[in-house]
Amino acid sequence: DDLRSPPGNRLEPLKGTFKGFHSIRINSQWRIVFRWNVNAAHDVQVVD
DSSP: OGGGOSGGGOOEEOOGGGTTOEEEESSSSOEEEEEEETTEEEEEEEEO
């Protein structure tokens, strides 16, 4: 829930190839994609 604040983070669950991952947008082109396990992020990627 901490990642949902501020709302501009645009935290969203992903589908398809990235099912099980979430993303936070950096800007209109880039986003951070990660898988959340217990209390830590794993498989973190920056993608466009």
